[in-house]
Amino acid sequence: MAGAHYVELAVTFHLEASHRLPCAPQDSACRRLHGHSWVIDVHVAGAVDMDSGWLLDYHDIEAAWQPVHDALDHQHLNEVEGLSNPTSELLAIWIWDRLAERLEGLLRITVRETCTARCTYFGPGRGKEEAK
Ligand SMILES: [Zn+2]
Structure with a gap:
């Protein structure tokens, strides 16, 4: 078989957590305390x-995620160190920083705040082309 075969794997995780956005405009509902099923x-x-037929075991992604879940689930995100302004963007970066060191080949993280609103982060310095 000629050439490598590249694939992308994804696992979806759930978090329940509250937040408020202190930097949002004064009249924004986001400034008020509220929660999301992230x-x-x-x-x-x-x-x-x-040989194995795998890129990696999905369980490896789940194992890398567990400490993130433990740190964020059923928390008030503003009180988590490094998340004093927990927008979807900054939450995605926060999660990336904790997953990247444990998960080789991390490609992107999408944080869905509601059924219709989501933020995708590609890692430091990446995604500029996608964001144009
Ligand atoms: Zn919110």
Whole structure:
């Protein structure tokens, strides 16, 4: 078989957490304390190991996620260190920083705040082309 075969894997996780956005405009509802059932997609990319047939075990993504879940689930995000202004954007970056060191091939993270609103982060310095 010629050439490597690249794939993207994704696992979806759920968090329940409250927040308020202190930097939002004065008349924004986001300034008020409220909660979300956050949905986070973690995407990993790389070449398939043709012996195992895997890029990696989905369980490896779940294991990397567990400390993030433990830190954020049923918390008031503003009180979590590094999340004093917990927008979806800054939450995605916060999660990236904690997953990247444990998860080789981390490609992007999507944080869904509601059924219709979501933020995707591609890692430091990446995604500029996608954001145009
Ligand atoms: Zn909100």
